[in-house]
Amino acid sequence: KNPQRVVYPEGEEEKIVRAAHLVMTENIAKPILLGNQQIITKTIEKLKYNLAEFVIIDPMLSNKNQYYARIFYENRQRKGATLIESKQLMKDSIYFGSMMLKMGDAEALISGLTTHYPNTIKPALQCVGVKKGLNLVSGLYIVVTKRDVYFFADTTVNVNPTSEELAEIAISTADTVQQFDITPKVAMLSFSNFGSAKYPQSLKVKKAGELVKSIRPELTVDGEMQADTAVVPKIIENDFPFSSLKGKANVLIFPDLNSGNIAYKLMARIGESSVIGPILMGMSKPIHVLQRGASVEDIINMTAIAVVEANHKEQ
Numbered sequence: 123k124n125p126q127r128v129v130y131p132e133g134e135e136e137k138i139v140r141a142a143h144l145v146m147t148e149n150i151a152k153p154i155l156l157g158n159q160q161i162i163t164k165t166i167e168k169l170k171y172n173l174a175e176f177v178i179i180d181p182m183l184s185n186k187n188q189y190y191a192r193i194f195y196e197n198r199q200r201k202g203a204t205l206i207e208s209k210q211l212m213k214d215s216i217y218f219g220s221m222m223l224k225m226g227d228a229e230a231l232i233s234g235l236t237t238h239y240p241n242t243i244k245p246a247l248q249c250v251g252v253k254k255g256l257n258l259v260s261g262l263y264i265v266v267t268k269r270d271v272y273f274f275a276d277t278t279v280n281v282n283p284t285s286e287e288l289a290e291i292a293i294s295t296a297d298t299v300q301q302f303d304i305t306p307k308v309a310m311l312s313f314s315n316f317g318s319a320k321y322p323q324s325l326k327v328k329k330a331g332e333l334v335k336s337i338r339p340e341l342t343v344d345g346e347m348q349a350d351t352a353v354v355p356k357i358i359e360n361d362f363p364f365s366s367l368k369g370k371a372n373v374l375i376f377p378d379l380n381s382g383n384i385a386y387k388l389m390a391r392i393g394e395s396s397v398i399g400p401i402l403m404g405m406s407k408p409i410h411v412l413q414r415g416a417s418v419e420d421i422i423n424m425t426a427i428a429v430v431e432a433n434h435k436e437q
Contacts, residue, residue, distance in 0.1 A: 124429075125152050127151070130156065130233070131156045131216045131233045132156075133155025133162050134157035134165070135236060137416070139162065140418045141422050142155060143171050143176075145425050151230075151429050152177070153176070154228055155176060157181075157215060159183075181214070184218070187209070189225075190217075190221035194211065198248060211245075216237070217245045220409070223249070229407070229429075230409070230410075230431070231246070231408070233411060233412065235412045239411055243259065243411065250405055252404055252405065253404055254406065257290060260290075260291045261277045261401065262274065262275045262298060263278075263401070264397065264398040273374070274374050275294075275373070275382065276376065277382040277399070279379070279402075280378075281378065281379045286330075288310070291403075292334045292373070293341070295373050296338070296343075306341065306373045307367060308342060309351075309353075310328075310330055310346050311374055311375060311381070312328075312346035312377055314328075315346070315351055315361075316362060324346050344365045347362075347367075352370065352374060354370065
């Protein structure tokens with residue numbers, strides 16, 4: 123294990139404190155709690171944890187507040203930012219935490235327990251930015267069924283991606299899966315099987331698959347194909363033996379946000395699968411957004427994923 127510093131902007135929340143205690147004692151991560159020192163201290167004492175174990179930073183009082191504001195302003199002064207506004211933003215824990223990543227004072231950030239998704243993504247994009255060579259961020263869910271593990275994308279960010287954007291989502295997902303020492307087998311999903319229904323929506327997915335193959339020829343990817351074709355090996359073997367995808371896919375790339383978001387939620391509610399995520403892909407530093415109301419276990423899982431990603435970036 124190689125624990126990394128993970129910052130939690132919602133450090134005043136009891137669930138965050140509980141998760142921070144567990145990831146620290148299990149040597150998963152080195153947590154940093156952001157928020158009001160008195161509020162966090164009272165929570166730690168109420169839970170009968172050792173206060174000395176915790177790193178607590180109050181963005182309102184930190185001596186790095188002005189420094190982060192200056193760097194933020196310098197990076198965004200031609201995008202409408204003013205120095206006064208930048209100083210005000212650094213009093214916000216999510217902006218402060220994102221700048222900690224930017225300046226190397228932490229390796230990962232976990233947020234979103236009490237806020238809406240965009241409230242975490244916007245500061246992350248403004249402070250940390252997209253990974254070099256990429257144009258967008260996207261969301262991945264790990265779906266754990268009784269027999270298999272699947273990776274669903276994009277489930278949270280891009281409403282109606284183009285072929286080029288779908289290709290980038292597929293590549294980001296494959297790279298993320300490889301970080302878990304799993305070989306990605308990518309299916310580009312549609313209502314059409316290899317040209318069986320030629321509509322703009324299916325042709326978009328077909329083109330995306332072709333783009334992935336040309337950009338990353340070493341990846342196992344094929345499509346467009348229907349969902350059952352992707353996950354039932356006999357269908358591929360019997361009906362589409364020409365496909366480069368052999369066996370079942372473990373990476374499912376959905377044609378739009380409607381289908382991806384609906385699919386993972388149905389798997390969780392009706393399929394009784396465990397879902398882990400969303401994993402935010404494409405950021406230059408590990409930043410992950412919790413579901414609102416996430417459990418302590420969810421927070422620990424997302425922290426572990428962030429640490430894996432941070433360790434991978436060090437290599």
